[in-house]
Amino acid sequence: MPLRLDASDTGFADAFAALVDARRESDADVSRDVAAILQRVRTEGDAALHALTLQFDRHDLDATGWRVSAEECRAALDGLDTELRIALELAAARIGDFHARQKPQDSESVDSAGVRLGSRWRGVDAAGVYVPGGRAAYPSSVLMNAIPAKVAGVERLVMVTPTPGGEVNPLVLAAASLAGVDEVWRVGGAQAIAALAYGTDRITPVDVVTGPGNAWVAEAKRQLYGVVGIDMVAGPSEIVVVADGANDPDWIAADLLSQAEHDPTSQSILFTDDVGFADRVAEAVERTLATLSTEATARTSWNDNGAIVTVPALTEAIRLVDRLAPEHLELAVADPQPLFDKVRHAGSVFLGRHTPEAVGDYVAGPNHVLPTGRRARFSSGLSVLDFMKRTSFLACDESSLAKIGPAAVALAGAEGLPAHALSVGIRLK
Amino acid sequence: MPLRLDASDTGFADAFAALVDARRESDADVSRDVAAILQRVRTEGDAALHALTLQFDRHDLDATGWRVSAEECRAALDGLDTELRIALELAAARIGDFHARQKPQDSESVDSAGVRLGSRWRGVDAAGVYVPGGRAAYPSSVLMNAIPAKVAGVERLVMVTPTPGGEVNPLVLAAASLAGVDEVWRVGGAQAIAALAYGTDRITPVDVVTGPGNAWVAEAKRQLYGVVGIDMVAGPSEIVVVADGANDPDWIAADLLSQAEHDPTSQSILFTDDVGFADRVAEAVERTLATLSTEATARTSWNDNGAIVTVPALTEAIRLVDRLAPEHLELAVADPQPLFDKVRHAGSVFLGRHTPEAVGDYVAGPNHVLPTGRRARFSSGLSVLDFMKRTSFLACDESSLAKIGPAAVALAGAEGLPAHALSVGIRLK
Numbered sequence: 001m002p003l004r005l006d007a008s009d010t011g012f013a014d015a016f017a018a019l020v021d022a023r024r025e026s027d028a029d030v031s032r033d034v035a036a037i038l039q040r041v042r043t044e045g046d047a048a049l050h051a052l053t054l055q056f057d058r059h060d061l062d063a064t065g066w067r068v069s070a071e072e073c074r075a076a077l078d079g080l081d082t083e084l085r086i087a088l089e090l091a092a093a094r095i096g097d098f099h100a101r102q103k104p105q106d107s108e109s110v111d112s113a114g115v116r117l118g119s120r121w122r123g124v125d126a127a128g129v130y131v132p133g134g135r136a137a138y139p140s141s142v143l144m145n146a147i148p149a150k151v152a153g154v155e156r157l158v159m160v161t162p163t164p165g166g167e168v169n170p171l172v173l174a175a176a177s178l179a180g181v182d183e184v185w186r187v188g189g190a191q192a193i194a195a196l197a198y199g200t201d202r203i204t205p206v207d208v209v210t211g212p213g214n215a216w217v218a219e220a221k222r223q224l225y226g227v228v229g230i231d232m233v234a235g236p237s238e239i240v241v242v243a244d245g246a247n248d249p250d251w252i253a254a255d256l257l258s259q260a261e262h263d264p265t266s267q268s269i270l271f272t273d274d275v276g277f278a279d280r281v282a283e284a285v286e287r288t289l290a291t292l293s294t295e296a297t298a299r300t301s302w303n304d305n306g307a308i309v310t311v312p313a314l315t316e317a318i319r320l321v322d323r324l325a326p327e328h329l330e331l332a333v334a335d336p337q338p339l340f341d342k343v344r345h346a347g348s349v350f351l352g353r354h355t356p357e358a359v360g361d362y363v364a365g366p367n368h369v370l371p372t373g374r375r376a377r378f379s380s381g382l383s384v385l386d387f388m389k390r391t392s393f394l395a396c397d398e399s400s401l402a403k404i405g406p407a408a409v410a411l412a413g414a415e416g417l418p419a420h421a422l423s424v425g426i427r428l429k
Numbered sequence: 430m431p432l433r434l435d436a437s438d439t440g441f442a443d444a445f446a447a448l449v450d451a452r453r454e455s456d457a458d459v460s461r462d463v464a465a466i467l468q469r470v471r472t473e474g475d476a477a478l479h480a481l482t483l484q485f486d487r488h489d490l491d492a493t494g495w496r497v498s499a500e501e502c503r504a505a506l507d508g509l510d511t512e513l514r515i516a517l518e519l520a521a522a523r524i525g526d527f528h529a530r531q532k533p534q535d536s537e538s539v540d541s542a543g544v545r546l547g548s549r550w551r552g553v554d555a556a557g558v559y560v561p562g563g564r565a566a567y568p569s570s571v572l573m574n575a576i577p578a579k580v581a582g583v584e585r586l587v588m589v590t591p592t593p594g595g596e597v598n599p600l601v602l603a604a605a606s607l608a609g610v611d612e613v614w615r616v617g618g619a620q621a622i623a624a625l626a627y628g629t630d631r632i633t634p635v636d637v638v639t640g641p642g643n644a645w646v647a648e649a650k651r652q653l654y655g656v657v658g659i660d661m662v663a664g665p666s667e668i669v670v671v672a673d674g675a676n677d678p679d680w681i682a683a684d685l686l687s688q689a690e691h692d693p694t695s696q697s698i699l700f701t702d703d704v705g706f707a708d709r710v711a712e713a714v715e716r717t718l719a720t721l722s723t724e725a726t727a728r729t730s731w732n733d734n735g736a737i738v739t740v741p742a743l744t745e746a747i748r749l750v751d752r753l754a755p756e757h758l759e760l761a762v763a764d765p766q767p768l769f770d771k772v773r774h775a776g777s778v779f780l781g782r783h784t785p786e787a788v789g790d791y792v793a794g795p796n797h798v799l800p801t802g803r804r805a806r807f808s809s810g811l812s813v814l815d816f817m818k819r820t821s822f823l824a825c826d827e828s829s830l831a832k833i834g835p836a837a838v839a840l841a842g843a844e845g846l847p848a849h850a851l852s853v854g855i856r857l858k
Binding site for chain 1: 512513515516517519520523526527530531536538540544545546548551553554567568569600636637651654655657658661662677679680683684686687689690691717720721722723727765769772773774775776777778779780781782783784785786787788789790791792793794795796799800802804805806807808809810812814818819820821822823824825826827829830833834835836837839840841843844845846847848849850851852853855856
């Protein structure tokens with residue numbers, strides 16, 4: 001049974017604090033294993049990739065081929081059934097449109113002292129996208145990671161994906177083709193992240209690595225942060241639904257279960273101001289669970305991590321939601337804007353009764369790679385900015401340096417840095 | 430003696446590759462020591478801070494006080510001599526102006542399907558700025574870290590700084606007062622970063638931690654990345670100067686030494702198309718070194734890590750500069766724009782003969798916290814964005830969900846996620 005809390009109960013503050021602090025992330029310490037794999041790929045290169053792929057993915061790269069060719073990807077796209085092809089193309093187009101609006105503007109100005117200064121954005125040269133094999137091999141993840149990179153102007157976009165037993169996932173290849181991925185390598189795990197960061201004879205290194213993965217992949221990205229840029233380390237997925245009693249309980253139950261079916265560690269939380277509605281949703285969840293092929297996973301997630309919180313008024317829920325800083329937040333009310341105006345911390349917000357979170361997972365346009373585990377307090381979903389970097393610039397002439405230079409000389413002196421002071425002072429008449 | 434390379438020599442490619450790959454960052458593995466300190470602060474809180482401060486900074490926090498009050502900071506500001514006060518105020522005003530222009534715009538639109546979608550930016554609730562004690566306690570660093578946070582709208586800005594032997598640095602306190610820092614705590618090292626991330630009874634946790642520090646501080650930030658947001662892990666400082674023969678060799682020598690005096694591991698590299706000029710700069714460096722109070726540090730840096738590279742033409746230098754992706758790049762020529770247009774990778778660029786890098790360290794406006802160690806390939810200087818996060822949002826109504834929903838149902842089905850499909854499908858008539 002999921003947790004049931006009522007904000008008007010004594011003991012609520014402590015119980016809610018425990019919910020906020022509950023850690024669902026694995027404590028498994030794979031850091032030493034991962035460090036060893038990274039070091040091995042760094043020193044042995046392709047030989048390490050070959051051996052580790054044989055060990056973990058049970059296929060011989062020299063036999064299956066190291067890469068999936070552009071032609072194979074294109075063939076996978078051409079082989080999709082029409083409905084799926086149209087769906088994938090709609091998703092790609094909408095994701096492209098949304099992310100194109102994220103492209104930052106260069107700026108430049110000349111200030112009152114006559115100093116010219118500004119910022120210039122450029123895409124990174126090369127980016128790598130990790131795509132998990134097996135159950136979590138989602139074509140939607142390929143689009144969500146690859147398209148922002150392409151919009152950013154990345155010239156070389158590399159995909160790495162394990163192909164356990166040598167088997168490729170045609171949907172993933174089709175998405176790679178549609179998104180304009182330039183290279184696809186059949187390697188996975190921490191060894192694939194190491195190859196992208198350090199490079200091997202076969203794989204030229206990249207500048208940024210993004211994409212979801214298991215604990216080994218996440219730890220490899222964390223250890224290589226600084227050698228390459230990475231996206232935020234991601235934990236189990238989560239949804240918070242704020243709903244009044246006028247919703248259809250079956251709709252809200254489906255929304256809660258759409259997170260629960262991802263993984264046993266996923267979390268779904270309902271806030272409502274209507275106790276009767278809370279009961280109806282709880283019943284609807286049980287009814288719906290029985291119909292799902294993902295029942296076992298969803299049931300474990302819901303029973304272990306799910307929660308229903310009743311509050312006197314929905315506006316009070318928002319204060320509690322901010323403490324959770326959820327990855328996904330649905331505001332399932334007729335007029336969601338006043339509630340949304342109060343929200344400070346959430347990865348992505350879904351407004352109104354007709355905006356299920358899942359529509360955002362696929363086709364709406366905003367990215368579905370979002371901060372988890374309360375990280376929406378300080379971080380943002382994946383965007384074009386993750387594949388770009390900013391260079392600031394500055395130009396003084398004799399006159400403008402004369403205006404601002406003396407202050408720099410004074411500060412350099414106070415900091416005990418005489419060459420700093422000299423480099424400015426020597427240019428002042 | 431610094432390295433001398435000529436791009437037309439045989440063997441240049443290998444020698445330059447070695448320069449690019451040379452690692453100047455400490456290999457000292459402090460990760461286990463740091464992990465122990467973080468764990469101790471996490472479990473013991475203020476008692477750990479007290480004990481570690483006694484051990485490392487040799488003062489008793491209960492005797493010296495845990496905090497520096499706002500009044501003490503204000504008194505330090507009021508006690509500055511007039512020239513320094515004016516210089517610090519000019520710097521703060523210009524840094525504020527530059528960073529105010531970085532504030533991102535919220536965006537919102539309704540697309541052709543009738544879907545309303547967009548992004549909203551908010552400052553984080555609280556940020557912590559680390560300020561080193563001792564030699565590297567720079568008031569300019571306080572301004573460069575604190576002002577972007579304030580511009581971002583951070584409500585609670587916390588400074589932590591070690592006060593070895595109990596001694597505070599009045600310049601740092603003055604800068605904190607000017608920048609609007611809300612709390613100053615006399616703790617430093619990995620233990621200060623742990624206190625900011627986990628919180629203690631005395632110190633409420635923050636959401637983002639920035640600021641320079643030694644190897645322990647850098648490793649603490651790396652290990653706590655994800656618990657809090659952090660700025661890029663920084664390595665030794667570096668400058669590349671691209672200069673033609675028409676420059677005054679003394680000016681360029683001062684620029685090279687302004688990086689060299691920071692630290693023995695700093696790096697200064699000159700690219701020029703004039704061999705005679707290269708010789709004159711080398712002589713000027715020797716002459717200038719003898720005049721500096723920072724001679725020992727600057728000489729070690731210049732001899733161990735410095736380089737002078739002669740190239741047939743300065744345009745060819747830019748291709749080489751991009752491989753170094755330097756933190757600071759000076760283009761000391763009469764018309765720098767054509768060279769600047771070709772630059773892809775640099776943290777900050779200083780254009781023309783009258784723009785010494787040091788003017789950017791203090792008063793120009795752009796941030797002086799910049800990516801080092803070739804990280805300008807994928808990362809950017811500190812900015813207002815480091816203290817903000819973006820929430821995406823989405824609103825469908827019955828009509829727009831009818832248009833894009835079926836594609837989401839199809840993709841969810843293909844990914845084997847029935848509750849995802851159901852949550853959309855159940856809302857379609």
